[in-house]
Amino acid sequence: MLAQVEVPTFWSEPYNSPALWTKLVVALLIGLAVLVGLMYAPVRARRPIVAVVTFFSGLYWVMLYAWPIPINRQDNQLPNGPVEAVGFWLKDSNSVIVSFTQILTALLFGLGIYSLLRIHLQRIVKTQRDWGFSVVLLACMSLMVFFGYADWNSRLGERGAMLDNPANWGFVNFGRDFLFEGLLQQMDAAMFSVIAFYILSAAYRAFRVRSVEATILLGTALIVILSLMGAVSGLWDDTIRSAANGNTFILNFQLTTIADWIRNTFQTSSLRGISFGVGIGLLAMGLRIWLSLERTGGSA
Amino acid sequence: MKYEDYLIWRMGAGVLATIGLYSVLYKENKLYRFFEHVFLGLASGWTLVALWTETLQASWWDKMIGTATQDGKVVNGSWAYILLLPIGLMGYFVFSKKHNWMSRIPIGIILGLYSGQQIQVWWNTYGPQIAASAKPIFPTTFTSLTVPSKEGLTPEQIAIINGNVYTSQAVTNFLFVFTVLSVLSYFLFSFDVKNKALKFSTTSGRYLLMIGFGAIFGSTVMMRFTLLIDRMYFVFDEFLKQGILRR
Amino acid sequence: MDGNKLQSIPKPILYLLLILVTTIPLFADLSVPNKPQDAAIDLYAELMKLEPGSTILIASDWTGSTRGESKGAFRAIMKILMRRGVKVAFYSSADPQAPRVYQDALTELNKEHVAEGGKPYERWSDWVNVGFFPNAEAATNGISQDLKGAFTGRKDFPPGSVPKDVFASPVLEGKEKVEDFKMLLVITASKTSNITVERIYGKTPLAFAVTGVMVPETQVFYQAKQLVGFSGGLKGVLDLETLLETGVNYPDKATAKVKSEKYDTIEGFPGKKNKGQGTKYYPTLHFALAFMILLVVVGNVGMIMSKRQAAAGGAK
Structure with missing residues (x-):
C-alpha cells in the first residue's frame, strides 16, 4: 500500500520529483477540503462519522489477531487464495498502521503545547495577573x-x-x-x-489503627518496609538462624521469609485479583469504545 | 572555560532550581512560581524538539518526501502521509465552540486503534496468569509438615522434594487461590449481595485487598524517599562536597 | 502528656527533620547487609548468560523524575552489558526526554568504563539509538508484529559519517523480528512495562528494571513466569550492585557471599567499580524509613492517649 519501493507506483514517487510534489499538494488540498466539508456536516451525521472511523481503526487490530496470518512466508511469495491474501495484506499493513499511529499521536501531542501557548500568550497580551x-x-x-x-x-x-x-x-x-x-x-x-514530604506527613496523620482494614494495611506495610531494611532483617534473621539450629520450621520465622511468604501468597494474589478485575473492565471498555457504545469514546 | 568548571555552574543552576521548587514546602511563593514556569517552559520546549527530531522527521517527513543518501541510495516518497496533517489538525478544533466535535475524529482513530488491541492484549497478559493461579491445594505427601531442608542432598533427592506438595505448601497455595478469587469477587459483586457464601467471599476480599495495598504503600514509600535522598545527595554531596569544597 | 499534641507535630518541623534524616547519613560511610532477592538474581543470571557480541533490545523509559532509582538500575545493568560486550538497541515509548537521557547516561558510563580499562562502548558499533515512539501501545505492537517495519527510517550517527539507517549498524545487522533479540529489557518508571508484557510476551525473554512503586505489580508478572527476572526500586539496584561484586555461588558454593540453589557458579566483577547509587543511598533509606515508622507509632500512641484522656474526661 504505502510501502517504500524504488520503482514509482501510484502511492510513491521518486524523491524530490515534480510528480511527488504535485501529488503531495493535491492530497493536501483534498484533505483540507474534506476538513472544511466536515465543518458543514449535519449534526445528526457527526456521531456516525466518529463511530465509523473508530470502528475501522480498531478493526485492523481485531482482524490481525483473529485472521489466520501466514507463517514462514517467503519473499515475493504469492497468496494462495483470498484468505491468505487478506493475511498478507494485514501483515504488510502493520508498519504503515503503526507509523500512522505514531505520527497522529505526535501531532496530537502538539495540542498540549498549543493549549499552553494559547493560555500564556493571552495572559501576556491582556497583562493579566502574573x-x-x-x-x-x-x-x-x-x-x-x-x-x-x-x-x-x-x-x-x-x-x-x-x-x-x-x-x-x-x-x-x-x-x-x-x-x-x-x-x-x-x-x-x-x-x-517533593512528594516524599507529603507522603510522610500523610502517613503520620492518617495511618491510625482505627479499623480491621487499616490494621491489616499498616501491618503489611510495616513488614514490607522492615524486610527492605537490610540492617533490621539481617539482625532478625541471624537471631532466628542461631535459635533454629537447623530446625526448618523455626527458620520460617526469618523476617525475609515472612515477607517473601506475604509477598508470594497474599500480595501477588490480591494484586492479581485486582488485575483480573481491571482486565475484564478494560476488555469491556475496549469493546464499548470500539463499537462506539461508550460516550467518552466515539460519540459526538 | 574547562569542562569541569562548566559542570560546577551546571550543578549550581540545578541546585538553585531545586531549592526554588522546594520552597513551596514552606508556602506558595514567587520563587517557586518562577521555577515552576521555567520547568514548564523547558519541558514543553523539549517535547516540541523531540517530537520532531526523534519521531516526526524520520517517521513522517522522510517517508513522505523520500530520502537521498550520500552513497546514492534514493528512497521514494509516499505522498499519502500528507493526509495525516489535516486529520491531526482536526484535533485542534477542540478549542472551537462550533466544531469541537471534529476533534473526536483523530481521537476516535487513536482510541479505536487502542481498543482493537484489547482482545489480543487480554490473552497475552492474563492467560499465563490464570495458569499460574491454578495451584495444587492438596498435599501429595505427609512425610513432613513443611518442606525439608535440601542441604547436603543429591540432585535426585532435591528433585523428589521439589516434585512433592507438602502440607504447608498446600495451605499456602489454598490461601493464594482463595485470595485471588475473593478479591475478584469483591470487584465483580460490588453491589449488595444476599448469598452468605458470596458475602463471606467479598468481605474476605476486602480484607485481603488491604494486604496488597499495604505492600504497595511500603514500596511507594521506598520509592519516594529514594527520590528525595537522590536530591539531597545531589545538593550536599555532588555539588557542595565534591564540587565546591573539594576545589 | 497531651495525646493531641503527639498527633499534630507541625509540618515545617516534620519536613525539616526529614531533610536532616535523608542528608546526615549520606556523609557517613555506612554499609548495610544485603541479601539479594530471587528476581534480581534471575535478572543478573540472565544478563550474564548473554554471549559477547549478541544483541538485546532495551526500552529505556526513564527520565530525571525517577533518576534516584532508574539511573542506578540503568547504570548497573549497562555495566554488566559493557563488560560482557553485549550490543544494545535502545528505544523509548514513554517520554520524549528519555532518548536524550539515556544517551547522556551512556556517555558518562562509557567514560568510566574506559577509565577502568574497558574497551570503548561506542555508538553505532556497540549500541544504537532507535529513538522515541509517541504511542507506546502501537509502537510495542509494531515491534512485536513487524520490528523491521516499526524501526524503518530511524537513523543514528556512525563515526565520521552522516546519519544512516539504524539497520545498517552492526547492532541491528540481520535483525528482522523481535525474536532475533536475545532479550527485551524494559527500564521504566511508567506503564510501558505492562504494555510490553501485553504485546510481546512469548516472543523473546522479557526482563524489567522498575521503580519501587511498581514492584508489587511486576511481582505478579514474575510469579507467572512472564518475566525472566526484574530489579525493583532501590533494593533492586543494591541487589544488582551486590551481585556485580559477589556473583552467585562465586568463587564456589561453599565460600560464596550470595548463594542460590537454582544456579551453578555465576561470576562477579570483584575489583571493578561496582558500587553506585544503591550502595550510596540504601543506608540513608533505612533512617528515612525508621523515621516514618517512628512517626506512625507516635501518631497512634497520641490517638490512644487522646481516647483515654477523652474517656477519663467524660467519666468526670
Whole structure:
C-alpha cells in the first residue's frame, strides 16, 4: 500500500520529483477540503462519522489477531487464495498502521503545547495577573527549542558521533546540555521528590489503627518496609538462624521469609485479583469504545 | 572555560532550581512560581524538539518526501502521509465552540486503534496468569509438615522434594487461590449481595485487598524517599562536597 | 502528656527533620547487609548468560523524575552489558526526554568504563539509538508484529559519517523480528512495562528494571513466569550492585557471599567499580524509613492517649 519501493507506483514517487510534489499538494488540498466539508456536516451525521472511523481503526487490530496470518512466508511469495491474501495484506499493513499511529499521536501531542501557548500568550497580551511568569515560560520554551534543535542539527553532519564526547562540543551543545541536563532533569527530579514530604506527613496523620482494614494495611506495610531494611532483617534473621539450629520450621520465622511468604501468597494474589478485575473492565471498555457504545469514546 | 568548571555552574543552576521548587514546602511563593514556569517552559520546549527530531522527521517527513543518501541510495516518497496533517489538525478544533466535535475524529482513530488491541492484549497478559493461579491445594505427601531442608542432598533427592506438595505448601497455595478469587469477587459483586457464601467471599476480599495495598504503600514509600535522598545527595554531596569544597 | 499534641507535630518541623534524616547519613560511610532477592538474581543470571557480541533490545523509559532509582538500575545493568560486550538497541515509548537521557547516561558510563580499562562502548558499533515512539501501545505492537517495519527510517550517527539507517549498524545487522533479540529489557518508571508484557510476551525473554512503586505489580508478572527476572526500586539496584561484586555461588558454593540453589557458579566483577547509587543511598533509606515508622507509632500512641484522656474526661 504505502510501502517504500524504488520503482514509482501510484502511492510513491521518486524523491524530490515534480510528480511527488504535485501529488503531495493535491492530497493536501483534498484533505483540507474534506476538513472544511466536515465543518458543514449535519449534526445528526457527526456521531456516525466518529463511530465509523473508530470502528475501522480498531478493526485492523481485531482482524490481525483473529485472521489466520501466514507463517514462514517467503519473499515475493504469492497468496494462495483470498484468505491468505487478506493475511498478507494485514501483515504488510502493520508498519504503515503503526507509523500512522505514531505520527497522529505526535501531532496530537502538539495540542498540549498549543493549549499552553494559547493560555500564556493571552495572559501576556491582556497583562493579566502574573503575566511576567508567562513571559518566563515562553522564553524558556523558546530557548529550549532553539538549543535543542540546534544541538540536534549540529549532530547531523559527519561529526555527529564525535559530539558524544563533551571535548568536541560547541556553544549550542553546551546550551542544550545546560538547559536539559542542568535544569530540566534536575527540576524534574526535584518536582517528583517533593512528594516524599507529603507522603510522610500523610502517613503520620492518617495511618491510625482505627479499623480491621487499616490494621491489616499498616501491618503489611510495616513488614514490607522492615524486610527492605537490610540492617533490621539481617539482625532478625541471624537471631532466628542461631535459635533454629537447623530446625526448618523455626527458620520460617526469618523476617525475609515472612515477607517473601506475604509477598508470594497474599500480595501477588490480591494484586492479581485486582488485575483480573481491571482486565475484564478494560476488555469491556475496549469493546464499548470500539463499537462506539461508550460516550467518552466515539460519540459526538 | 574547562569542562569541569562548566559542570560546577551546571550543578549550581540545578541546585538553585531545586531549592526554588522546594520552597513551596514552606508556602506558595514567587520563587517557586518562577521555577515552576521555567520547568514548564523547558519541558514543553523539549517535547516540541523531540517530537520532531526523534519521531516526526524520520517517521513522517522522510517517508513522505523520500530520502537521498550520500552513497546514492534514493528512497521514494509516499505522498499519502500528507493526509495525516489535516486529520491531526482536526484535533485542534477542540478549542472551537462550533466544531469541537471534529476533534473526536483523530481521537476516535487513536482510541479505536487502542481498543482493537484489547482482545489480543487480554490473552497475552492474563492467560499465563490464570495458569499460574491454578495451584495444587492438596498435599501429595505427609512425610513432613513443611518442606525439608535440601542441604547436603543429591540432585535426585532435591528433585523428589521439589516434585512433592507438602502440607504447608498446600495451605499456602489454598490461601493464594482463595485470595485471588475473593478479591475478584469483591470487584465483580460490588453491589449488595444476599448469598452468605458470596458475602463471606467479598468481605474476605476486602480484607485481603488491604494486604496488597499495604505492600504497595511500603514500596511507594521506598520509592519516594529514594527520590528525595537522590536530591539531597545531589545538593550536599555532588555539588557542595565534591564540587565546591573539594576545589 | 497531651495525646493531641503527639498527633499534630507541625509540618515545617516534620519536613525539616526529614531533610536532616535523608542528608546526615549520606556523609557517613555506612554499609548495610544485603541479601539479594530471587528476581534480581534471575535478572543478573540472565544478563550474564548473554554471549559477547549478541544483541538485546532495551526500552529505556526513564527520565530525571525517577533518576534516584532508574539511573542506578540503568547504570548497573549497562555495566554488566559493557563488560560482557553485549550490543544494545535502545528505544523509548514513554517520554520524549528519555532518548536524550539515556544517551547522556551512556556517555558518562562509557567514560568510566574506559577509565577502568574497558574497551570503548561506542555508538553505532556497540549500541544504537532507535529513538522515541509517541504511542507506546502501537509502537510495542509494531515491534512485536513487524520490528523491521516499526524501526524503518530511524537513523543514528556512525563515526565520521552522516546519519544512516539504524539497520545498517552492526547492532541491528540481520535483525528482522523481535525474536532475533536475545532479550527485551524494559527500564521504566511508567506503564510501558505492562504494555510490553501485553504485546510481546512469548516472543523473546522479557526482563524489567522498575521503580519501587511498581514492584508489587511486576511481582505478579514474575510469579507467572512472564518475566525472566526484574530489579525493583532501590533494593533492586543494591541487589544488582551486590551481585556485580559477589556473583552467585562465586568463587564456589561453599565460600560464596550470595548463594542460590537454582544456579551453578555465576561470576562477579570483584575489583571493578561496582558500587553506585544503591550502595550510596540504601543506608540513608533505612533512617528515612525508621523515621516514618517512628512517626506512625507516635501518631497512634497520641490517638490512644487522646481516647483515654477523652474517656477519663467524660467519666468526670
